[in-house]
Amino acid sequence: MTEATPRPVRPEGSKPALSAAIATVEGERTGHPRHASRVRDVYDRLAARYGPRGWWPADGPFEMIVGAILTQRTAWTNVEKALANLKRAGALSPAAMRALSAGELADLIRPSGFYRGKARKLLAFLDLLDERFDGALERLLAAPGDELRPSLLATHGIGEETADAILLYAARQPFFVIDAYTRRTFSRLGIRPGGDTYNAWQRLFEESLPRDAALYGEYHALIVEHAKDACRAEPLCDRCALAGVCETGLGRHQVAGDERVVQDAAADDEQVEDLVVAEDAGERVRPA
Numbered sequence: 001m002t003e004a005t006p007r008p009v010r011p012e013g014s015k016p017a018l019s020a021a022i023a024t025v026e027g028e029r030t031g032h033p034r035h036a037s038r039v040r041d042v043y044d045r046l047a048a049r050y051g052p053r054g055w056w057p058a059d060g061p062f063e064m065i066v067g068a069i070l071t072q073r074t075a076w077t078n079v080e081k082a083l084a085n086l087k088r089a090g091a092l093s094p095a096a097m098r099a100l101s102a103g104e105l106a107d108l109i110r111p112s113g114f115y116r117g118k119a120r121k122l123l124a125f126l127d128l129l130d131e132r133f134d135g136a137l138e139r140l141l142a143a144p145g146d147e148l149r150p151s152l153l154a155t156h157g158i159g160e161e162t163a164d165a166i167l168l169y170a171a172r173q174p175f176f177v178i179d180a181y182t183r184r185t186f187s188r189l190g191i192r193p194g195g196d197t198y199n200a201w202q203r204l205f206e207e208s209l210p211r212d213a214a215l216y217g218e219y220h221a222l223i224v225e226h227a228k229d230a231c232r233a234e235p236l237c238d239r240c241a242l243a244g245v246c247e248t249g250l251g252r253h254q255v256a257g258d259e260r261v262v263q264d265a266a267a268d269d270e271q272v273e274d275l276v277v278a279e280d281a282g283e284r285v286r287p288a
């Protein structure tokens, strides 16, 4: 594993340690007492089923950031091809990428789809890096998350999900990533925030868990694995580690109605279109 790859929350083969960690922050929690114990229980069940995921696999934080932008609206297998092109061209550093013309960059990332637009997004990120952080990636990554997040969101092509993926997996700061998988799985489980906004979903997790970037990173990766393995568009409840604690798995909730809720909630999700397309094609839509 490279230095950019998040460390697993716990050593492989050991028992999930979340319950013990929770005890240290129990008194600080004010947000979602109704859901907190279930959010923790789901983590423990998924960790027991799938083990440490060790996200995000990348040769350094810049490659991780580039991957987070390229994975918008496409399957991860296509991102891997684009990253391989960039690597072969020696363009996976801010300085080397900056030296490319927009056309050269677009050609290299062509396999990721929407490549002209994504080239503009990558160049916009480089502009942010140059203008706010003197071109020094380590300065950007060391910036306080509450200051960096608005800067990322003000950058062309970076929405909440991408910004939080960068904050969590490249800068190792505790921002929980919400995507269509998360909304779908937890809506089916019957664990929903009061409002169906990105912020409401994010608060549900962040107020239910210790503020721990490694834990957040591991949990998001487990959700993605679970959504690919069992909680698909057509859920495979009979093979699901969560069937015993899931409203849908227990037959208390209709999937069809649930799907409508998730579709509405995820209407502006950066990944939702690709989620549907890639799942139908049996493709990965995130690193694995």
Ligand code: SF4
Residues within 6 Å of the ligand: 185, 188, 189, 230, 231, 232, 235, 236, 237, 240, 241, 242, 243, 244, 246, 247, 248, 249, 250
């Ligand atoms: S029991 Fe079914 S609906 Fe519930 S989380 Fe598992 S796969 Fe999804």
